[in-house]
Amino acid sequence: MIKKITSSIMIFILCFFxxxxxxxxxxxxxxxxxxxxxxxxxxxxxxxxxILLTAQVVKKDTAGRTSGDASGGGDGKAFWNVSSTGDSxxxxxxxxxxxxxxxxxxxxxxxxxxxxxxxxxxxxxYIDFFLRAHEMRPTALILVAEDRASDILDAKPxxxxxxxxxxxxxxxxxxxxxxxxxxxxxDFASCLMSxxxxxxxxxxxxxxxKDCMDIYVSGMVAFKKGKxxxxxxxxxxxxxxxxxGKVKSGVLIVPSPDEQGKAVLEIVRVKSKVTPEIKDGSxxxxxxxxxxxxxxxxxxxxxxxxxxxxxxxxxxTAEVIRQEIMAAIDKSRELNADIFGFGxxxxxxxxxxxxTLKDNxxxxxxxxxLDIDVETKIIKTDLLKKPVSQSEEEK
Amino acid sequence: xxxxxGKINSQQLLFLIAGFVQGSxxxxxxxxxxxxxxxxxxxxxxxxxxxxxxxxxVALAKxxxxxxxxxxxxxxxxxxxxxxxxxxxxxxxVMTLSFNIRDVxxxxxxxxxxxxxxIFFLVVFAATCAYAVTKGIEVLGRVSHLFVVTGxxxxxxxxxxxxxxxxFSNFLPLFELPFIRIFQGIHIVSIIPFGETVAFLMxxxxxxxxxxxxxxxxxxxxxxxxxxxxVAVRNTAVLGRTQTIWTSPSFQSIRLINxxxxxxxxxxxxxxxxxxxxxxxxxxxxxxxxxxxxxLFGLKSYLPLVLPLAGIEVIVAATVxxxxxxxxxxxxxxxxxxxxxxxFIFPPLSLLIAKIRGLxxxxxxxxx
Numbered sequence: 001m002i003k004k005i006t007s008s009i010m011i012f013i014l015c016f017f018x019x020x021x022x023x024x025x026x027x028x029x030x031x032x033x034x035x036x037x038x039x040x041x042x043x044x045x046x047x048x049x050x051i052l053l054t055a056q057v058v059k060k061d062t063a064g065r066t067s068g069d070a071s072g073g074g075d076g077k078a079f080w081n082v083s084s085t086g087d088s089x090x091x092x093x094x095x096x097x098x099x100x101x102x103x104x105x106x107x108x109x110x111x112x113x114x115x116x117x118x119x120x121x122x123x124x125x126y127i128d129f130f131l132r133a134h135e136m137r138p139t140a141l142i143l144v145a146e147d148r149a150s151d152i153l154d155a156k157p158x159x160x161x162x163x164x165x166x167x168x169x170x171x172x173x174x175x176x177x178x179x180x181x182x183x184x185x186x187d188f189a190s191c192l193m194s195x196x197x198x199x200x201x202x203x204x205x206x207x208x209x210k211d212c213m214d215i216y217v218s219g220m221v222a223f224k225k226g227k228x229x230x231x232x233x234x235x236x237x238x239x240x241x242x243x244x245g246k247v248k249s250g251v252l253i254v255p256s257p258d259e260q261g262k263a264v265l266e267i268v269r270v271k272s273k274v275t276p277e278i279k280d281g282s283x284x285x286x287x288x289x290x291x292x293x294x295x296x297x298x299x300x301x302x303x304x305x306x307x308x309x310x311x312x313x314x315x316x317t318a319e320v321i322r323q324e325i326m327a328a329i330d331k332s333r334e335l336n337a338d339i340f341g342f343g344x345x346x347x348x349x350x351x352x353x354x355x356t357l358k359d360n361x362x363x364x365x366x367x368x369x370l371d372i373d374v375e376t377k378i379i380k381t382d383l384l385k386k387p388v389s390q391s392e393e394e395k
Numbered sequence: 396x397x398x399x400x401g402k403i404n405s406q407q408l409l410f411l412i413a414g415f416v417q418g419s420x421x422x423x424x425x426x427x428x429x430x431x432x433x434x435x436x437x438x439x440x441x442x443x444x445x446x447x448x449x450x451x452x453v454a455l456a457k458x459x460x461x462x463x464x465x466x467x468x469x470x471x472x473x474x475x476x477x478x479x480x481x482x483x484x485x486x487x488x489v490m491t492l493s494f495n496i497r498d499v500x501x502x503x504x505x506x507x508x509x510x511x512x513x514i515f516f517l518v519v520f521a522a523t524c525a526y527a528v529t530k531g532i533e534v535l536g537r538v539s540h541l542f543v544v545t546g547x548x549x550x551x552x553x554x555x556x557x558x559x560x561x562x563f564s565n566f567l568p569l570f571e572l573p574f575i576r577i578f579q580g581i582h583i584v585s586i587i588p589f590g591e592t593v594a595f596l597m598x599x600x601x602x603x604x605x606x607x608x609x610x611x612x613x614x615x616x617x618x619x620x621x622x623x624x625x626v627a628v629r630n631t632a633v634l635g636r637t638q639t640i641w642t643s644p645s646f647q648s649i650r651l652i653n654x655x656x657x658x659x660x661x662x663x664x665x666x667x668x669x670x671x672x673x674x675x676x677x678x679x680x681x682x683x684x685x686x687x688x689x690x691l692f693g694l695k696s697y698l699p700l701v702l703p704l705a706g707i708e709v710i711v712a713a714t715v716x717x718x719x720x721x722x723x724x725x726x727x728x729x730x731x732x733x734x735x736x737x738x739f740i741f742p743p744l745s746l747l748i749a750k751i752r753g754l755x756x757x758x759x760x761x762x763x
Contacts, residue, residue, distance in 0.1 A: 351568030
């Protein structure tokens with residue numbers, strides 16, 4: 001009897017509490033009250049030295065329309081760049097509510113763009129909020145603007161509706177050229193925590209073309225101790241990616257064996273292996289790269305699809321790759337920044353010697369020797385087996 | 396007369412132990428901050444150290460069939476000392492249960508529902524556990540395999556979904572951290588997921604047949620340890636160096652899941668798994684606590700104590716710690732010290748004394 005009463009009381013209490021849980025009113029945020037942020041820019045306010053935060057907010061009523069009938073209202077923009085200043089990022093995020101009437105909803109934030117001045121000052125103190133805020137995803141991209149982040153967020157792309165989405169798409173498709181790579185918040189934080197590795201972040205610039213502004217990723221910037229120290233161009237970044245084995249695809253141009261034209265190859269597959277070695281006190285990095293490509297274009301009448309030609313092209317390709325790697329290494333020596341993560345590689349292999357190396361890493365890094373071994377192979381010629389030219393005698 | 400009439404079989408014991416250990420999955424975060432990328436070996440070492448002790452619990456339970464820990468203590472240490480030891484155990488159960496209830500609250504308030512009051516989760520959660528406890532150990536035993544399967548499903552699926560982001564060089568160099576930190580890590584692991592199974596001394600007495608108990612206990616423990624290991628390996632491989640900075644590495648690594656930009660935002664997976672598993676662990680703990688207290692005071696049934704003790708647990712959970720930082724500090728440093736005698740000393744000692752004194756002398760079931 002008592003058991004029955006207790007259990008019915010228990011059920012009653014449970015049901016009572018479930019009433020609260022099931023309403024879902026607490027902390028509810030309806031979609032029309034949300035200020036959905038898809039991109040954020042962080043700049044330095046030129047006048048006060050405070051942080052100038054630009055948040056790209058989706059306009060709900062225009063966002064649903066197709067880009068054709070944007071004539072309906074206003075300037076046809078589907079986004080609103082709202083900015084505010086504050087002493088810290090979070091302060092600025094909250095100050096925005098003076099303008100938006102609601103707090104920002106940053107779960108869908110695609111990219112965070114830091115202005116040039118902020119990057120030079122050091123990202124360490126600004127990145128904390130983006131990792132700590134519970135609405136922020138660790139997969140959000142991180143970028144640096146060549147000048148001001150707010151300008152980048154203002155440049156309206158032609159096909160996409162939202163500049164921030166456009167930038168995310170640009171970065172996402174890096175695989176076609178491997179001229180830069182995607183860096184998200186977690187990757188960047190991971191590099192910042194390393195005592196030696198210099199993080200890289202894609203650099204976005206604006207080009208003025210006639211009457212429209214285009215955004216493009218012009219390379220990557222290197223950081224050291226959280227501060228921006230220099231820029232790497234497309235080839236240098238690919239040189240880096242060869243070593244890291246992160247090259248997805250891309251175009252390699254080599255002179256054709258008869259030197260009349262060019263052979264254009266598309267990178268199909270890349271494998272790389274880096275083995276550090278400490279020999280007689282000097283550090284040698286053995287870099288072994290295996291590359292496979294396809295012949296995608298040729299600008300000469302000579303038939304390149306022969307064993308002889310392949311051999312020459314493969315040699316030339318290896319040379320091009322080697323040059324790209326050397327360009328990256330020269331640059332990193334010039335900046336004295338360990339963009340390759342050689343320090344971490346040594347750390348993992350020689351953990352006992354690492355303790356002494358770590359403290360003088362800045363002096364040691366430029367003296368690291370490299371042993372580069374590139375192996376290339378052409379695996380297909382796509383739809384043609386001979387070039388389009390008047391048939392001649394096969395040599 | 397025993398205050399619990401329900402019986403479990405050794406198969407159910409296996410799943411009870413496995414689910415119990417799995418319930419501590421988020422708690423390995425306490426260790427990660429100390430042992431970084433060497434957490435996986437700390438888990439293995441913790442298992443190796445605690446497995447013999449845990450098997451001694453089974454030996455003890457086999458020696459005193461049908462008896463629970465409080466009865467065993469009374470018999471081995473005499474009425475007064477035995478009661479004191481039992482009080483110590485009850486203190487341990489109260490504290491550990493409140494830590495775990497608090498963990499659920501912190502999980503929800505930090506990651507899932509930020510605006511909801513903390514106490515609300517504690518009350519709802521404790522009420523659910525109390526409901527489960529009123530159903531008795533038999534019911535918990537019968538559903539245990541469902542909890543274990545849910546846990547394994549989430550652990551394995553998240554591991555597979557994150558495979559493309561794993562970098563196994565994050566485990567190198569293998570031995571780097573100073574020994575003292577590894578030692579502290581092993582200490583934490585051997586107490587928090589594994590040593591807490593000392594609570595099963597309250598449950599093992601309900602086994603209908605004890606013949607396979609040792610094997611099954613070890614097997615259950617292995618499933619639990621394997622789950623912890625998979626989680627630790629996943630977090631280290633995915634997060635690398637950053638795993639020490641997040642409030643919850645597990646949560647953060649699951650937030651990174653991104654398969655073709657379609658399979659993203661899988662936070663709910665760990666939300667479900669964690670709620671389910673910690674519910675199971677807390678229900679078992681609450682059951683153990685309630686039975687231990689009723690046995691101590693010689694009650695005929697434990698049911699009247701379920702709600703009051705659940706209420707006390709909520710209050711303890713809500714008031715003992717000021718913040719999650721406080722919580723982690725106390726668990727990492729104080730919690731593992733006061734539990735050492737309970738986990739590593741008393742049960743083997745009881746076994747030894749029982750052997751020397753030739754206990755149990757009385758016919759079983761006569762003690763109150």
